Amino acid sequence: MKKDGNTSSGRDHELEEYVNFLKFQSISAKHANIRETAEYLRDLLRNLGAESSLMETDGHPVVYGNLNLGKERTLLVYNHYDVQPVDPLDEWNHDPFSAEMEGGRIYARGSSDNKGTLMARYFGIKRALDANEIGVNIKFLYEGEEEIGSPSLEKFIEKNRGILKSDAVIMEGSTLGEGGRPIISLGVKGLLYVEIEDEVAKSDMHSSYSAIVPNPAWNIILPLSNLYNGQEVTMPGFYESVRELTEDEEKILESYPFDPDSFSRPFGLKYLKHKGKSDLVRWLFTKPTMNIDGFLSGYVQEGSKTITPRKAMAKLDFRLVPDQDPRKIFALLENQLRSRGFKGKIKPLGMEYPVRTSPVSKLAVAMTESARSVYGKEPIIMINSPGTQPMALFTRNLGIEEAVSAIGVGDQNSRAHVPDESIAVENYFLAIEHTKAFLKSFR
């Protein structure tokens, strides 16, 4: 019997393979289980009939696949097989790598971001092939370093322009929004991730000396606090290259559904920084940010210990909008910190350019229409996602004109990057079907 996704044995197989994939502990920040995961995916692509191989980078390998069907145009499918770290582990109610099922959901680190989406697209393409309803060649690029900021992807793309040449790209990272409506993002915010560290001594010092010894936590806090006011970044020149919205984009922004209460509830969030849907949506999609991801210095356990710490460390991320340039923003930051006397290390850990694709492009239109038909709901469109993917490496560096982020398995309860990440199993199968329907109309 032919293994077809529309039969129940086909669905069993599609689910089983997803579970297999989730059990790989492919945490890129810890360099864990990376190669085994990549080899597993290479074999999967070969099963589909694609030429596939692991391609080495300066970091983790890329899984590349080429399904040449002799069509005129080529679609590049980008996903990543790495996942975020799992700490704090004690806040998980389900083992992060056992793929436990409960109440119609499957729990695992990566279940939503990005293993579920990768696997759903894979089986959507398989169904399209089996039904012979596919009008483009497909290239696959599965990355292993997305969650650490894709440090090797740019060089990889530069080196492999020829084999990656395509006409359109679908990125990872889409999810389902309010009411199960599929989200289509026509771009991404960019990112600059920076680690700042100051070490003033080899050992902590008794704080009775704090009048004369430098404090590395203050050394970081004081210059940083001049660059942000709680709402806006106050570095001169930071907003200089921000692009204005077109009329189509303004309409998309206005139609974006956002309910502050349903947004806040899953996080147990006490309040939002802005009032009213319209302001919140405008800030979320159109404003660049300066966020503190982490800060550590000195004694942080219970009670009091009177020391001046020997060292302090801060992690920051900037979410950038078109046409801000992360390299220029890094230079701006470095310049600001140095001019305020900061002597420690300032290390960029990740840079991504922002992207915004036209809402009237072929790709955007085919994706929107197939989503509407499969889900029976109006898709939620974003002029660009508030988050980041290395979309610009495809548009900017490969010269691909059409890029969207769409077809995802996560929903609003999926908790990507935090404990108890999960998806509804049914959404996995809908994403498979959406992929198939999209391929039927996209040329």
Next chain:
Amino acid sequence: MKKDGNTSSGRDHELEEYVNFLKFQSISAKHANIRETAEYLRDLLRNLGAESSLMETDGHPVVYGNLNLGKERTLLVYNHYDVQPVDPLDEWNHDPFSAEMEGGRIYARGSSDNKGTLMARYFGIKRALDANEIGVNIKFLYEGEEEIGSPSLEKFIEKNRGILKSDAVIMEGSTLGEGGRPIISLGVKGLLYVEIEDEVAKSDMHSSYSAIVPNPAWNIILPLSNLYNGQEVTMPGFYESVRELTEDEEKILESYPFDPDSFSRPFGLKYLKHKGKSDLVRWLFTKPTMNIDGFLSGYVQEGSKTITPRKAMAKLDFRLVPDQDPRKIFALLENQLRSRGFKGKIKPLGMEYPVRTSPVSKLAVAMTESARSVYGKEPIIMINSPGTQPMALFTRNLGIEEAVSAIGVGDQNSRAHVPDESIAVENYFLAIEHTKAFLKSFR
């Protein structure tokens, strides 16, 4: 034969009793051997002719003694009989409770801090009594919880104002400095220890939301950064109650020996916040501080994780100078943070008042002159120590006007609180002689 400290049999006895005392394993953090040690000291004070008893507190008992000689004024002698834990035990080259002698030194936990000092003072008083060269009554307060932060001392003093009433107090904690010069501290800096915490959500959030969700690290950093400029505290009113130095105090400050290189070397410290001995000494002794002891928020391990943290926590200490009031400074801090919109918790974890006794007080003069004569060296005088002891419990709460920290047996190699604590045996006898000489002139 009269047992006199000036005979060799007297010295033998003085050393033997010190060794007996060192063998008690009176580790307050482990509640070990506490009562036996206290009873031993009570009996010792009775042998001296003092009325003595164990007085209960909420924690370990205080050994109280009263040697009423019918004199006009009374000196209170404060010491503690508890010691720090001994771990890591495998880093000791001498058993911590055997009081082994080697190369003219005696090795034991507590040999310097504080059993040596307690016992040297005891025998100094005994010698003065035997010689009938003593002009004050003496009260003894031996605490059993100093090494765990004196949690019961304030309440004990409040409850026993009557029996503790005295005119002057000598505190524990002094040592010998560079070149064996005795250190006399005429006061202490005060302390305010504060923990600040902000929790905005129940879970961390993806940092793509950072344009609209509050960041608890920024919530702490931004208002804090307005209160300190890297050198001085910029809270309005912070310096209001700072007492000016007298001419005598200015002279003491100028004569304080301080070598920036020998200070920095043990810490591997890269630089100091001020240049030149004179400025460094002025900042160290006369300036109140605002120190960050610890800061924790979000992701602080290797690599990058893009979250807006749910929570941030900072620990701060303020070292205060006379006549700053830790309660008022706390109110000031709270007020400043609240007026800048800070909504989280602000908890005081410790408060101690600063003390500075006049260098021309009877106590300071008698202590300085006796030190100069016994050691044959110029004592190192501090207008107040840069660190903190609960001296204000005696000056402020008991109304004692003259307080110094002086007469100690430890030196710069004594390693208080760490393995192989020791003192030079000769310094034990010098401290006995210093006590005797001090009592000859103090009235």
